[in-house]
Amino acid sequence: MKNLKNGYNMKPTQEQILSALNKLVKENKTELKTEKVELGDIDDLKKLVDKSKKILKEVTTLEKKIQSEQKTLRKAVDTYNKFAKNLDEFEKEKSPLQSKVRKLIDGIRKASKELGINANSIDGMQEAITVVDELAKRSRFGMEADLMFVG
Numbered sequence: 001m002k003n004l005k006n007g008y009n010m011k012p013t014q015e016q017i018l019s020a021l022n023k024l025v026k027e028n029k030t031e032l033k034t035e036k037v038e039l040g041d042i043d044d045l046k047k048l049v050d051k052s053k054k055i056l057k058e059v060t061t062l063e064k065k066i067q068s069e070q071k072t073l074r075k076a077v078d079t080y081n082k083f084a085k086n087l088d089e090f091e092k093e094k095s096p097l098q099s100k101v102r103k104l105i106d107g108i109r110k111a112s113k114e115l116g117i118n119a120n121s122i123d124g125m126q127e128a129i130t131v132v133d134e135l136a137k138r139s140r141f142g143m144e145a146d147l148m149f150v151g
Contacts, residue, residue, distance in 0.1 A: 094135055101132045 012020075105119075105128055112119040119125055 094138075098132055098135050101128055105129060105132070 105125070108122060108125060109119040112122060
């Protein structure tokens with residue numbers, strides 16, 4: 001406050017001093033609260049970063065395991081496809097072979113009946129019937145149903 005007589009500042013009153021101190025205390029409290037909030041946010045951030053690092057490490061480990069399993073699976077699929085291709089080649093041979101064997105069996109049965117001989121007593125006849133029946137049971141399509149997921 002200015003002294004009206006000489007233009008100099010007067011001494012502040014006790015009330016003015018207390019008021020000024022209250023303002024300073026309030027400002028400091030606000031600053032302290034802001035700093036506490038900022039420190040709390042920093043602590044939260046550090047915790048989240050640590051947790052993120054842990055998850056990242058686990059994800060990296062799992063990715064490596066998946067890549068390894070993918071390689072193993074690719075090798076298995078390649079091997080399966082190779083065997084399936086070989087099986088396809090045998091499938092192509094199987095059908096005509098079965099027809100020839102069945103025709104021969106039917107011819108031998110007919111001829112043995114005319115001669116009055118039991119066809120099943122002929123050497124190799126029972127084995128031929130068993131083999132041709134077993135060939136008929138075998139099918140690549142039965143395998144594909146089990147392994148369709150392989151692609």
